[in-house]
Amino acid sequence: MHLPTPEQSAAAEAFPTGSHLVIQAGAGTGKTTTLAMLARTARRQGRSGRYIAFNRAVARHAARTFPAEVACGTAHALAYTAVGRRYQARMNAPRQAGWRTGAALGIDEDMTMRAGARKVTHKALSYTVLRTVTRFCQSADRDIGPHHVPPLRGAESEPLHAQLTELVLPYARKAWADLQHPDRGVVRFEHDHYLKMWALREPVIPADFLLLDEAQDTNPVVEQVLTAQRDHAQLVLVGDSAQAIYGWRGARDVMTGFDGGQLSLSRSFRFGPALAAEANRWLTIVGAPIRLTGSPLLHTELRAVRAPEAILCRTNVGAMVEVIRQLEADRRVALAGGGEALSALARAAHDLEAGRRTGHPELMLFETWGELREYAECDPAGRDLLPLVEVVDEHGTEALLRALDQLSPEDSADVTVSTVHRAKGREWASVRIADDFTGPDDLDEAGEDGAPLPGPIDIDEARLAYVAVTRARSLLDIGGLSWINSHPAGDPLPHPHSAEGNPVEHAPERTASATKRGVRDR
Numbered sequence: 001m002h003l004p005t006p007e008q009s010a011a012a013e014a015f016p017t018g019s020h021l022v023i024q025a026g027a028g029t030g031k032t033t034t035l036a037m038l039a040r041t042a043r044r045q046g047r048s049g050r051y052i053a054f055n056r057a058v059a060r061h062a063a064r065t066f067p068a069e070v071a072c073g074t075a076h077a078l079a080y081t082a083v084g085r086r087y088q089a090r091m092n093a094p095r096q097a098g099w100r101t102g103a104a105l106g107i108d109e110d111m112t113m114r115a116g117a118r119k120v121t122h123k124a125l126s127y128t129v130l131r132t133v134t135r136f137c138q139s140a141d142r143d144i145g146p147h148h149v150p151p152l153r154g155a156e157s158e159p160l161h162a163q164l165t166e167l168v169l170p171y172a173r174k175a176w177a178d179l180q181h182p183d184r185g186v187v188r189f190e191h192d193h194y195l196k197m198w199a200l201r202e203p204v205i206p207a208d209f210l211l212l213d214e215a216q217d218t219n220p221v222v223e224q225v226l227t228a229q230r231d232h233a234q235l236v237l238v239g240d241s242a243q244a245i246y247g248w249r250g251a252r253d254v255m256t257g258f259d260g261g262q263l264s265l266s267r268s269f270r271f272g273p274a275l276a277a278e279a280n281r282w283l284t285i286v287g288a289p290i291r292l293t294g295s296p297l298l299h300t301e302l303r304a305v306r307a308p309e310a311i312l313c314r315t316n317v318g319a320m321v322e323v324i325r326q327l328e329a330d331r332r333v334a335l336a337g338g339g340e341a342l343s344a345l346a347r348a349a350h351d352l353e354a355g356r357r358t359g360h361p362e363l364m365l366f367e368t369w370g371e372l373r374e375y376a377e378c379d380p381a382g383r384d385l386l387p388l389v390e391v392v393d394e395h396g397t398e399a400l401l402r403a404l405d406q407l408s409p410e411d412s413a414d415v416t417v418s419t420v421h422r423a424k425g426r427e428w429a430s431v432r433i434a435d436d437f438t439g440p441d442d443l444d445e446a447g448e449d450g451a452p453l454p455g456p457i458d459i460d461e462a463r464l465a466y467v468a469v470t471r472a473r474s475l476l477d478i479g480g481l482s483w484i485n486s487h488p489a490g491d492p493l494p495h496p497h498s499a500e501g502n503p504v505e506h507a508p509e510r511t512a513s514a515t516k517r518g519v520r521d522r
């Protein structure tokens with residue numbers, strides 16, 4: 001048993017008062033240890049509660065640490081017990097292509113829409129219908145509406161999206177109605193469906209307290225259920241606002257602005273002071289409420305690393321490039337999460353090269369590779385696909401598929417390549433940041449030395465950088481993030497050109513952050 005830090009003790013003392021709390025827990029600061037301390041305090045008080053984790057693996061890990069009075073699980077597990085189990089027969093139904101579901105809902109093969117020169121086929125319409133239902137299920141809304149219809153690659157303009165919405169909405173509503181029957185229907189029943197049904201019933205969760213983990217990335221549907229418990233249960237939101245990296249798929253940081261006592265954990269047990277300083281530079285840029293202190297007992301170096309245990313990439317395509325490089329260097333390579341997402345992309349590219357349409361949701365509106373290349377090169381909405389086009393044009397799809405076939409399991413690999421999204425919650429002894437983390441574009445203005453001034457840093461990119469650098473224990477090679485060393489915002493001292501100190505930008509939806517994101521890691 002460790003001697004608690006003053007911050008851990010403060011959390012353990014605040015908890016028994018029963019008031020709602022927010023605990024900002026920085027990377028590697030012993031969050032689980034601290035929550036277990038709270039749980040033991042509750043046991044002494046005779047209170048029982050629940051810990052709600054982001055996924056099942058985290059919930060299982062917590063269950064081993066927490067006393068039995070605290071039930072550990074996910075929001076989906078609660079919803080399954082209350083609603084989902086009635087739909088078990090439908091959940092066991094075999095998977096089928098989205099267009100078959102679309103056809104069963106009435107989207108015939110000849111039902112298409114023109115999007116300029118592109119044809120939105122019945123397959124793309126069916127996909128959009130199913131995605132609309134999923135987005136509704138993740139929202140806090142009572143009914144399906146136009147804002148749930150996702151933008152379709154290659155048909156992003158407002159008039160086209162409006163046309164798509166009009167076409168898709170009636171079928172999305174029909175799909176949702178179909179899903180209500182416990183034992184028959186044409187739409188495949190998914191976990192998000194029963195979660196939404198449960199939320200619409202406005203459930204009361206019987207508990208004296210609820211501990212919500214990873215609260216910086218909470219789906220609105222879970223947020224709605226949780227905040228509705230605040231009159232009978234003590235709410236404790238735990239997470240790290242600076243690690244909120246799922247905003248692009250609708251998640252919200254429910255810690256910021258929450259009405260409750262504010263606590264923090266800032267002593268990192270993962271790394272030493274040098275890495276804490278690097279992390280703090282990013283925490284300053286994102287305007288985070290905490291700064292980290294490294295453990296004086298741990299030595300972490302920042303320097304070039306030739307053979308790191310892990311290479312962290314910004315995008316899926318960046319990961320593909322790294323996999324190829326590492327294989328060429330004769331290293332056994334693992335890809336966190338497996339190679340299926342990348343293989344699907346490579347197969348889609350292969351189909352387009354052969355002049356066939358693909359069913360891949362990102363590329364389904366394009367008929368040929370040339371058409372996709374033009375979209376990536378000339379359309380601002382397609383700019384993030386440029387790295388994919390370049391990697392395919394450089395290596396060819398067959399070489400990419402061969403490379404992905406050679407992946408090793410993590411436990412027998414020399415190096416693990418991962419996107420930052422996949423690396424969340426993980427740590428390695430030595431980490432290199434991949435070179436797809438490019439800095440912001442230069443401004444049109446020049447500085448006193450005549451060199452162009454670097455543009456502001458997108459705040460979403462800075463959060464991603466913070467998650468990436470804090471995965472290392474002993475060695476960090478900041479690699480692709482080295483541009484920060486010559487950016488004014490990378491200076492830990494306030495910069496003279498900026499009243500606030502650091503020029504950063506809070507990017508609105510679908511601006512720089514969206515176009516820079518690359519093919520998404522799901």
Ligand SMILES: Nc1ncnc2c1ncn2[C@@H]1O[C@H](COP(=O)(O)OP(=O)(O)OP(=O)(O)O)[C@@H](O)[C@H]1O
Binds near residue numbers: 004005033
């Ligand atoms: N007060 C303490 N003194 C020394 N070591 C501690 C203390 N609190 C936690 N630790 C150690 O820090 C490490 C990380 O703690 P823990 O497993 O609780 O964190 P986590 O929740 O898994 O990770 P993170 O903090 O990154 O979310 C563990 O090895 C734990 O034993």
